[in-house]
Amino acid sequence: MAQFYSPKSKKTKTLPQIIEVEASALDHQGNAVASHEGKVIFVPGLLPGESARVQLEKSKHRFAEGKVVKRLRDHPQRVKPHCSHFDRCGGCQLQYATAQAQREWKQAALLTLLSHRGGQSESEMTKGLAEPLSGPQWHYRRRARIGARVVRGQLLLGFRQRGSNRLLDIDQCPVLAEPLNALLPKLRQQLGTMALAGDIGHVDLVLAHEGPVVVLRVLAPVSKTQRRVLKEWAEKAGCQLLLHTDEGLETLTGAVPSALHYEIGQTASGEPRPMPAFLPGDFVQINDSVNRQMIDQAIEWLQPQPEETGLDLFCGGGNFSFALASLSKHLVGVEGVASMVERASARATELALTNCTFYCADLNGDLPDEAWAQRVDWLLLDPARAGAFGVLPWIPKLAPKRILYISCDPMSLAKDARVLTEQGYEMIRLGLVDMFPHTHHLESMALFVPRSRGKRRA
Ligand SMILES: C[S@@+](CC[C@H](N)C(=O)[O-])C[C@H]1O[C@@H](n2cnc3c(N)ncnc32)[C@H](O)[C@@H]1O
Known part of the structure; x- marks a missing residue:
């Protein structure tokens, strides 16, 4: 039929x-x-x-x-958006609510998602719930990529418009760190007068310990005269200026820095912690104040002991590694970007942190046959948005007694938490990390321990 x-x-x-x-x-x-x-x-x-x-x-x-x-x-916590570009700019989504209300609702959304998608018990999560980590609600961003385009002879500098690929020309951004925000109109004024404007792909703004840094991504050769003009401008504006050409980075205001640095807070005895090194283009946690608190909370939750070995996976340039190494017997950091691994290793040598070793590996691959991929006392996971799915099958072999998961995507955390629970771990601490106030981004930290051990602690 x-x-x-x-x-x-x-x-x-x-x-x-x-x-x-x-x-x-x-x-x-x-x-x-x-x-x-x-x-x-x-x-x-x-x-x-x-x-x-x-x-x-x-x-x-x-x-x-x-x-x-x-x-x-209207809700009593509804407020008038602070930024004049809010209605059109795609950068922020939630400026119409107070920062406190945003945190409360984000936390509630996190609990709902982890219970619905992550198989976690809402009442258990509430028992282990920490106060959200938060910092200043404005001027918190220490780096940003600003789009550049010339339209009808006029240079536009800004972010994408909401729901569109078109660039919104902005004259200020109240979530950008003050020194970077102050550079926006100066940049527009200078670049807008130059023939080079049409050859700029984007501008990276970074606030390092060394001060503000501007990186111009240029898509065409830059003449000697243009270099001189830009150099004079940067000296007057009080920033380092780098050109990012197809050949790489070149600085107009001195030698290309082998590395910039950023602060990561203080030790329990009040000493400044060793600063990690980075270059524009490397991943760096965006919110300085919240990052310092995350590191403090990582130490508090993980409780690294002097006789213990820890593994920091997705370690970037060593943001958590340097703070945790001095409290551990040995720390291994693993990261996929080779240049960041080189910078972290060089920085560890410079700081005489001899108990700290960095390796480059694709953490979505098979468990490497390396000396570091062995039993550890504790494990820190700080994956990109996709989550730590590639690493989870290794967990039984690594057998960590504590796993600290730092998440920039609650969906991935929910998926990975479900797997960790199936592997015999339970989530005993959870906390919102308000890394990006006024945006929809939802970051969090969760601590897992083997189930029986968790029961004894409770
Ligand atoms: C959220 S960042 C965290 C970096 C660092 N922990 C910090 O706090 O600055 C995630 C890091 O994972 C790295 N990464 C992403 N996918 C990876 C993979 N498949 N293998 C290894 N590293 C990866 C990225 O390069 C990035 O440095």
């Missing part, structure tokens, strides 16, 4: 185009969550407790997305 293909009918509930909803929470991407006739509706721009008339934009079987047409009731 002939078989006829008949597509499975997707029972998509038809909803009216405009509905009224009341939001009950924010999801982990900063969208309000509401419900209507049994369907979940995600609405950007609304806050929990607020009601609004909403236009449905995408309607799937179990959920829909809507756009606020008119807010009918």
Whole structure:
């Protein structure tokens, strides 16, 4: 008998185009969550407790997305966005709520996600919940990549517009560290007058211990005269200026720094901790104040002991490694970017940190047959957004007694927490890390220990 293909009918509930909803929470991407006739509706721009008339934009079987047409009731924590570019800039999403309320809702979203997707018990997580780590709500960003484009003869400098690839020209950014924010109008004034403007791909702004650094990504040769003009400008503006050409980095204000540095807080006895080294282009935690607190909390939660060996996976340039090494017998840091590993190793030698070794490896590959990939006392995981899925199969062999997971993506944390739980670990501490106030980014730290051990501690 002939078989006829008949597509499975997707029972998509038809909803009216405009509905009224009341939001009950924010999801982990900063969208309000509401419900209507049994369907979940995600609405950007609304806050929990607020009601609004909403236009449905995408309607799937179990959920829909809507756009606020008119807010009918505002939350008392709703505030006027501080930045004049907020309505159009894609950089921040949540400036219409107080920073305190953002943290409360992000924390609630984290708990919901970890219980729904990560198989964690909400009451157990609440028992081990730490106060969120937070710093100044403005001027916290110590690095940013600013897009550059010439449109109708005028240089635009800024971020992408919300929901678009187009560049929004900005004259200030209140989340940028003050010295970098102050450079924005000066940069525009100088570059805007130069023929070079059209050949600039982007501008990296970095605030290092050594001061503000500007890196111009240039896509064409830069003449001697242009170099002289830029050098004079940088000296006047009080920043280091580097050109990033196809050949690499070149500085216009002296020798190319072999490395810049950043501070990571103080030891328990009040001594400054050894500063990691980096170059523009390396990963660096964006928020200085929150980073220092993360390092303090990592030490408090991991409790490294002088006779113990620790493994810092996804170690970057040694942000956590240098602080933890001095409290441990031996520390191994592993990172995938070879140049960062070289910088971390060179810095360890410079600091005479002889118990600290760095290796380069792809942590999504098989467990390397290396001396370092053996039993350790504790493990720190600080993966990129994709999570630590590649490392999790190694955990039984490494058999750490404590695992500290630093997460920049709650979905990955939820997935990885589920695996760790299946491997016999339990999450005994959890805390929000407010690394990026006013944005939807949700960072967190979680501490896992073998289950029986955790029970004894509880
Ligand atoms: C979130 S950053 C953390 C870096 C460092 N712990 C810090 O606090 O500055 C993640 C790091 O993982 C590295 N990374 C990403 N994927 C990797 C992989 N497959 N193998 C090894 N390292 C990787 C990145 O280069 C980056 O340095």
